[in-house]
Amino acid sequence: MKTLKKSLAVLLSFIMVFGCSFSVFAENIIAPSDDSKFYTQGDYSIHYKVIEGQGEKKGRIMFVHGFIYSGSTWNGAAEIMAEQGYDCYLIDLPNYGYSTRENADTNLIAREDLVVNLMKSVAPLDEWILAGHSMGGGIAMNIACDYPELKALMLFCPSEINLNGGKMMDIFNSSKFLQKITTSVMNAVLRNKFIVKAAVFFVTKDIKYAKQYNTDILTTPLLIDGTIPGIFYSTANARHTDLEAIAKITVPTMLVWADGDNVINSTMKENITGALASAEVHTVKGSHIVIETNPKEIADLSLSFLSGTD
Numbered sequence: 001m002k003t004l005k006k007s008l009a010v011l012l013s014f015i016m017v018f019g020c021s022f023s024v025f026a027e028n029i030i031a032p033s034d035d036s037k038f039y040t041q042g043d044y045s046i047h048y049k050v051i052e053g054q055g056e057k058k059g060r061i062m063f064v065h066g067f068i069y070s071g072s073t074w075n076g077a078a079e080i081m082a083e084q085g086y087d088c089y090l091i092d093l094p095n096y097g098y099s100t101r102e103n104a105d106t107n108l109i110a111r112e113d114l115v116v117n118l119m120k121s122v123a124p125l126d127e128w129i130l131a132g133h134s135m136g137g138g139i140a141m142n143i144a145c146d147y148p149e150l151k152a153l154m155l156f157c158p159s160e161i162n163l164n165g166g167k168m169m170d171i172f173n174s175s176k177f178l179q180k181i182t183t184s185v186m187n188a189v190l191r192n193k194f195i196v197k198a199a200v201f202f203v204t205k206d207i208k209y210a211k212q213y214n215t216d217i218l219t220t221p222l223l224i225d226g227t228i229p230g231i232f233y234s235t236a237n238a239r240h241t242d243l244e245a246i247a248k249i250t251v252p253t254m255l256v257w258a259d260g261d262n263v264i265n266s267t268m269k270e271n272i273t274g275a276l277a278s279a280e281v282h283t284v285k286g287s288h289i290v291i292e293t294n295p296k297e298i299a300d301l302s303l304s305f306l307s308g309t310d
């Protein structure tokens with residue numbers, strides 16, 4: 001993921017030059033809401049919530065979020081789909097939301113395995129629909145490569161995952177000092193609502209949406225102790241995207257791109273669209289986080305697609 005690699009490199013360079021002037025530290029983990037659930041495996045406690053389907057049950061969907069975000073990014077679309085009878089599961093991946101923060105002492109379990117094992121703990125995989133956004137789309141594609149029995153796969157602005165290790169990542173992951181500086185810098189940024197809203201505007205190009213955006217939904221989980229080092233750690237250990245394997249996916253698939261996406265580059269779009277030759281492909285108006293800005297359109301597309309997979 002070239003864009004992510006450049007961003008991480010710029011971030012680390014900035015930290016090494018300016019980081020020592022900051023001394024803002026992370027929050028302790030905040031108790032999640034009453035409807036929170038946890039799946040435990042090994043060293044991991046994975047937070048998720050369930051929005052129960054109303055009326056006649058039509059299926060269950062596991063929603064996997066993207067980089068920086070948490071399961072809450074799916075709230076709007078999932079609530080609409082639950083109204084139509086789908087049980088919607090919103091997972092927080094490790095290092096995000098209210099799930100375990102990883103470090104060198106963690107007995108590592110792949111993100112794909114944690115998602116799959118949570119699903120299996122609820123119902124057989126052939127009863128599951130899997131949805132992924134951005135980084136979560138890359139994870140969802142990996143899962144679909146391994147488990148063709150899935151009922152359906154829905155991908156929204158999915159990204160290839162191809163950043164792993166490298167000298168800079170190795171230095172960061174082995175340096176407690178650098179991790180503390182990084183956390184201090186990022187927490188200072190995350191507590192500045194103007195900067196966060198400016199970032200939302202950069203992604204969405206929608207000033208009205210950025211102004212009314214509730215920054216706490218995004219930033220509160222990111223301020224939990226261990227988040228920033230955990231994100232770097234999981235990025236360095238992430239499973240890569242194998243385009244040849246993706247091309248062999250047999251799960252019924254819908255692929256949705258946004259015409260105003262300035263995060264996913266054209267090469268990545270072409271790679272994924274070309275690999276998923278049998279997918280139902282749509283392009284909608286919106287930004288990279290169209291699942292948040294246009295939840296009804298995303299839900300309507302999903303419901304239409306799923307009606308053809310029954």
